[in-house]
Amino acid sequence: MNRVADVLDGLDRSGVPETLFLETGPVRIAVRCDTSMANVLKRHLADALAAEGPVSAVVDVLNGQKLKSEPAWTDWAREPGKTGRKDAYHDLEDGRLVRKVRTGMTFLQSSQALLAFGPCLNCPNQVINFINTQILNICKRDGWEICHAAAVTDGVNGLAIAGLSGGGKSTTILRLMDLETSRFVTNDRLMVRATADGVTGLGIPKNPRINPGTIVGNPRLAPLLTDARRLELARMSTEDLWQHEEKHDLFISDVYGTGRVQFTMPLTEFWVLNWSRQSSSPTRVQDANLADRPDLLRAIMKSAGPFYQDTRGRFLRDDDPLCPDAYLAQLNSVRLREVTGTIDFDALALAGRELFS
The missing domain is CATH 3.40.50 (Rossmann fold)
Known part of the structure; x- marks a missing residue:
């Protein structure tokens, strides 16, 4: 697997009937996906939804698909203080594959195609992060x-x-x-x-995506937790609550x-x-x-x-x-x-x- 064409040869991009248009400042992006994925993304990206028009990038989201064969992955070193494997990559002659180690989500980044594939419906935040990466890339190339x-x-x-x-x-x-x-x-x-x-x-x-410590200290956010969960958290020490990872949208x-x-x-x-x-x-x-x-x-x-x-x-x-x-x-x-x-x-x-x- 050396080129983007080799990756595309094993994937089916025909089953993406929905197209969402997103706008943030000077950047507009189109996202093509199936209806189930579109419904999830519409909920999460509601504030950026825009009318159809010219775009700077197109992202295809292919739920449930995978590579025909696995390449040799290289771990991407994490920032100082972070532990565990998170991202791995494989460089092609004309693009890059990125694998999320914990979930199996895979992404193709190239000038020819931008793809997110794997268990997309189970990992909407990783799909959203990939979409947002395109906004960051476009801006970075433009001097931001x-x-x-x-x-x-x-x-x-x-x-x-x-x-x-x-x-x-x-x-x-x-x-x-x-x-x-x-x-x-x-x-x-x-x-x-x-x-x-x-x-x-x-x-x-x-x-x-916030932790319980942010929620329990702000009465306005209390409905994000059940009454039973709030009681459980109230019994935790301040230090334990501060360190506790439990993400809520x-x-x-x-x-x-x-x-x-x-x-x-x-x-x-x-x-x-x-x-x-x-x-x-x-x-x-x-x-x-x-x-x-x-x-x-x-x-x-x-x-x-x-x-x-x-x-x-x-x-x-x-x-x-x-x-x-x-x-x-x-x-x-x-x-x-x-x-x-x-x-x-x-x-x-x-x-x-x-x-x-």
Whole structure:
């Protein structure tokens, strides 16, 4: 298996009668799939659904199909601090196959075809991630940079929040969504680009997947759990609850109402969570200079990952370094603030309300 044609030869792309059109900022994508998959994607991607029209990419979702033969897979190295196998890849002469090790989902990334296949109906979030990867790829090739951040806006100011995984990005953003003027932009990936009018932030169409710790601390989110499950979680220690992984889909429109999602925003502030549960100091939100703080910049930068293919057709390797100067150039006019001290979401929500007042 050396070429994209070899992969396509073993797959049937005729059974995709539905076409969904998605729009986020300057990017429009078509997704072709069967009716069952379309119904799932319409639910998850409702805020990005658009009318038929010209697109920058077409993604085919082939539920239940698989490769005729297995290639030699190479593990994609995970980020520092992460363990276990997650992604593997196989490079073709004119494309790349990516395998999700835990689920068996497989993806073809190439200039000829973009395919998601395998147990797609059982793995809708991996299908959605692949679709969103195409948005990130298109923007990255057009000069945007990818940030590991959540974001919210009131239309005038835009706030991005970065930090280590599990540091409280989602919890903070959802607390700020309690403000009636705020709009959800993104939960985990934010594209940024400097323009003559300031810095623009662009989110991706994916609802947050949140842990119980985020839910139990926010009464508005309580209906996401059963009464019995809430009681079980209430008996857990604070530390155990913080570490507990149990993902729940949060549909923004269901909880906060329609019209509360806005994928593009003026990016005016970037907060980096550098707080700690072990700290006895009060929570502080203080100005910092990104050029002088490579540790904070590392929390913001995010690799485009195994799916990214640049304008020359070259795919990323897992040891390709990120370019700090590219991020500094895009974020030069954005106010950077570091959040230190103990983890206090009430204090951070108050600081956010002051920004959006």
